[in-house]
Amino acid sequence: MKILLVGEYSRLHNSLKEGLEFLGHAVTIIGDGDLFKNYPVDISIKPKILHFNWFTRKCKVAFYKLTSIDLALYESAFRFYWHQKKLKNYDVVQFINSNALKTPLFLQKKQLDYLKKNNKKLFLCACGTDTPIIEYLLKNKMKYHILTPVLLGEHSKETFKFEFSYTSCKYKKYYAYFENLLDGIIPSDIDYFLALQNNLKTIQLIPNPINTERLLKKSVNLSAKIQIFLGINSMTELKKGCHYFEKALKVIAEKYKGKVKITVTRNLPYRQYIQHYNNAHILLDMVYAYDQGYNALEAMAKGKVVFTGAEQEFLDYYKLKENEVCINALPSVVYLVEKLSWLIENPSEIERIGKNASAFVEKEHHYVHIAQKYLKVYETAFR
Template structure:
């Protein structure tokens, strides 16, 4: 089959593409790109207005005066420049309701072109979208990325996340759902809000390339190495404030037994090099399930503090822990870290179970086959 994947910001579509190609299919990936610079076959990244210092300053000035973002216009220009390459696909999958990040009028124009010129379109529920943000605002999760916004609405991520609940984004959501055959959630944080939705299909786990993310057996010689990589833009969204307070206590309590590495918004290659040395990785506190960063670390055998709520263990029928459920509570984080430091054999055991879990549930070839079955059946 010819398959078009639209959008990329985590490695999800790149890894799915790798699995689909292994299974003999032709795959094209189009997207805007963020600072992680994932590979794309067709890039609509607004490099003219984002990468040129002078033009970027002009762009910002025009935006302040008119609210028109020239970079969003450039995205649409690059899309339609490549429009002839975007027709005749058997399957299209959008990574999200807002996969290309142009202004909403042009986003609809681009998506409408895709809908009209290809056979079947599916939607992945991955990243902020109208159903998940609406569910958060209704306080149906016991905690979410919007929890910090209740005490401080001015936090950087709040306005960005909340925009998905506005009327214009609701209209985009409805337009996309009308034109997609079905929506496939990528983890429980998106599957739970879609329960009982007529277009929602069962969750398909994110694909992880287990060949690239090799398992490295943990060896604890002297100190237990804890890695905490902070992206400043998502500081409160990921619960880094809880991790930092917990680490202060752990440092004071077990200074001779631990080595703590904290980084802030460093290049991805440096980040990976440092986290490869770690035994324990601190990921996020406000999720029910794991995102890409956590899953790749688990594949390598790290003990990851991330989302692993009861809904997660029930969904996968887990009897033993494959990661640590990181609650947005300093005392809980200190308790969990202390237990691991005092019982290093548990670190080794969880490491092995983490890898086995990824191989069973997230192997990119197995996951690619699941997508193919769903696409053919619906």
């Protein structure tokens, strides 16, 4: 098959590409690399001119303040049209999000029409914030989720402007147009499956693909200080509940002076982020989740003990026990301190959970195995 993957937010599409190519398929990724994260893409639509230096960035911001028009979106649209001859004759086009192209919506509709007309099947990999996800979360059927801070009144809707932009009348109209073009929706974890399970276009949950062969596993040295890592992305820290981790780490730093090394970083490109966490025994990923995202799974594959989503729905789906492959991170500083203390005082548990985590990712998320699942879905659509 010839496959076009549109957008990249977490290296999911890169790992899927590697799995599909291993199986003999031709795969191309188009996207902006998620800006500062700089994920690899084959065809870049990243706005380079407007991000060239401080002056062009200042001009872009000033123009936006005067007109509410983001010129970077138009530059990305121009780059799409520059490359559009390369975007034809694919068997499958898969989007990472309804706004994967990050261009003005009126132009993005035309770009969708072009992709639909010149290719065979269109799919959405549901793995992040999108219209039906936000609408489901606002019904508040889950114990907690990325919008919990808003629903509890801890933060205003303005603080979560990005998430709520997906529920504007303009965007909902665009999303309906986008979804109508799709041949199927594929949720990547329990959080998204719960939101989409009643959608008629939802096919099945296919877990995140992880290329375990490219991840170097370091042996865990527990004789020295226990190393704890928290990597914060300012754009997502509130919806991930990072403030719970930060408060817990202050307690741990005071409680275990000389026994732990705590590293906290902000807004690092993917490669630097990975370098910083490689030496960690424990990684703090996310509070407001039922299942693991891509970064958590990569860390688990390396044998880290990850604090992340691991609710009962996740345990039931994979037939696991509590604390078997990761630690379920709850929105409670007291709870997080308790779990961190347990690991620090029982380092053999770090080794046990780390080994289980690595084996779990190898079994349930191996990139070739997951690529085979995607291919089965693609092939079924042609019958």
